[in-house]
Amino acid sequence: MSSGLSSRGFLLMQKFIEDQCGIAIHEEKAYLIESRLSRLMIDSGLTSFEEFFYWISSQRDSLMVEKIIDAMTTNETLWFRDAAPWYILEEVLLPGYIDDLRSGKKPGIRIWSAACSTGQEPYSIAMCIDNYLSRRNITDINLSHFEVVATDISRTVLDIAEEGRYDSISIMRGLSNEYKDKYFTDEGRVWTITDRIRDAVSFRQFNLQRDFSIMGGFDMVFCRYVFIYFSENLRKEVLNKTAQVLKRYGVLLVGGSELITDYEKKFSMEQHRNGVFYRLKE
Incomplete structure (x- = not known):
């Protein structure tokens, strides 16, 4: 786990993401949470993912939830993918x-x-x-x-x-x-x-x-x-x-x-x- 994402912060955000959109983030992919959500966390005036979790859980801000889902979903797509x-x-x-x-x-x-x-x-x-x-x-x-x-x-x-x-x-x-x-x-x-x-x-x-x-x-x-x-x-x-x-x-x-x-x-x-x-x- 990186210095910017504590073990508890990871577990809280991991569960939040899975509850909201079904995406399972395993520990070896913890960096995805940090790399994709750090900007949202900082823009919200928070300094840790634990704070971020408790803040979004208490705010019930549907727009923020949407932004988190957008950040965590992989939109890799192309025309006629696979033959x-x-x-x-x-x-x-x-x-x-x-x-x-x-x-x-x-x-x-x-x-x-x-x-x-x-x-x-x-x-x-x-x-x-x-x-x-x-x-x-x-x-x-x-x-x-x-x-x-x-x-x-x-x-x-x-x-x-x-x-x-x-x-x-x-x-x-x-x-x-x-x-x-x-x-x-x-x-x-x-x-x-x-x-x-x-x-x-x-x-x-x-x-x-x-x-x-x-x-x-x-x-x-x-x-x-x-x-x-x-x-x-x-x-x-x-x-x-x-x-x-x-x-x-x-x-x-x-x-x-x-x-x-x-x-x-x-x-x-x-x-x-x-x-x-x-x-x-x-």
Whole structure:
């Protein structure tokens, strides 16, 4: 532990952060608390993290809590992150969804992008679906048959996502020229996503520690690179709550490096190309 963060200060802030947003900060990562929250502590006129904890606990300042969550959450994201999920969506899931829509078995398809950060994942989902339909000249099914719901705990990143405007560095991270030219407008310093794609995604603030039932049912849930930040208990809780909101044979996608354990009661693991996904059991 560093001289600026005492053991007690760490334990108090560790619990506060986990209680507020579910992120588990282990002792070897204690430096994250000091490096990311020191400025907030100093700006509040305090000299120790113990004081900071007691101050924020007594103030009940929702804006300060929001600032702490923003500082501690890792908003690493890019377009079409990893190849496997998009092969799974295009080659395994979309053909079945389209058949279900055509037969009337499903009136629409609902997809949830949990912890969506600044919007790259949900917009990638909408672009993937739209491009799939246009490439195959499918005209009886369109993007309006799909509802993409995107959530994040941070209001700050959601404001960016809802604007759908990205700088030249963000736009290059994982986005092909084909998709960039088809779905974005170059406005000089920023690239703006087309209204059709932006309107296909609805954003809302949501804490994954809450009851999932208020979100409604989903055919597919993207909860990628989220489990790695949670405690083992919260991982199990989120997995169980995801199962509760998935519709029959619904699918869960997690990050490529995330290992999900204890899934067998609710899910079966399936493989496609180099990726895996979890399908809800009957």
